[in-house]
Amino acid sequence: MNKQSNSIVADRVGKLVKTADGSLSILHDLSFQIEQGESVAIIGASGSGKSTLLSLLAGLDLPSTGHINLMSQNLNLLDEDGRARLRGQSVGFVFQTFQLLPHLTALENVMLPLEIAGVSVSAARQAALEWLEKVGLSSRASHFPKTLSGGEQQRVALARAFINKPAILFADEPTGSLDEASGNRVIELLFELNRENFSTLVLVTHDPALAARCGRQLSLQGGRLV
Numbered sequence: 001m002n003k004q005s006n007s008i009v010a011d012r013v014g015k016l017v018k019t020a021d022g023s024l025s026i027l028h029d030l031s032f033q034i035e036q037g038e039s040v041a042i043i044g045a046s047g048s049g050k051s052t053l054l055s056l057l058a059g060l061d062l063p064s065t066g067h068i069n070l071m072s073q074n075l076n077l078l079d080e081d082g083r084a085r086l087r088g089q090s091v092g093f094v095f096q097t098f099q100l101l102p103h104l105t106a107l108e109n110v111m112l113p114l115e116i117a118g119v120s121v122s123a124a125r126q127a128a129l130e131w132l133e134k135v136g137l138s139s140r141a142s143h144f145p146k147t148l149s150g151g152e153q154q155r156v157a158l159a160r161a162f163i164n165k166p167a168i169l170f171a172d173e174p175t176g177s178l179d180e181a182s183g184n185r186v187i188e189l190l191f192e193l194n195r196e197n198f199s200t201l202v203l204v205t206h207d208p209a210l211a212a213r214c215g216r217q218l219s220l221q222g223g224r225l226v
Helices: 050-057 080-090 106-116 121-134 150-162 180-197 208-213
Strands: 008-019 022-034 039-043 065-070 091-095 168-172 200-204 216-221
Touching: 008 050, 022 050, 022 065, 039 050, 039 208, 050 065, 050 168, 050 200, 080 091, 091 150, 106 121, 106 150, 121 150, 150 180, 180 200, 180 208
Parallel strands: 039 200, 039 216, 091 168, 168 200
Antiparallel strands: 008 022, 008 065
């Protein structure tokens, strides 16, 4: 992967949403840069705008003011399909709720991003088996999500997120629904894969220990950087 100076640039980003009582300002005039390979935690109290900011950085939503460059592309200039293509090429996601497809096995869930990208079934299967091995779940490849523990499901989600070697990984409370032991194992794995792949890691967390593992923290208070 070619190293780029900045994988994410936010320039005077604001977000307004319409409510029954008028417009509500969630984010105010945020400007920052995140370099390729950097690990950054977005922290702050509930309601401070963390998940909204993550959604904007990933191009799942657009800012009301300012702009965001993702992998040198101004998201404001891309339509929804264009942003989806960019995410498919460059971005991986890990969520608190795992978001595994219940009717697919662990192996099939991990294969999915490559199959969507047009990789052959045999090649996708081989890559998925290798990633399940990396996260210590090769023996669980044929199991469905409901038969896996929360920690195992999150490790499957990590394998799925990393299988297409994303330039950027976004994680929203990745250990929020795990017990301490499972959470610690997922954290170690997350940073190990981050280092191996030189992926930019941007995560939202309430966990001080997880935030402290990141190279930098962006602290939000009332939708502003503090």
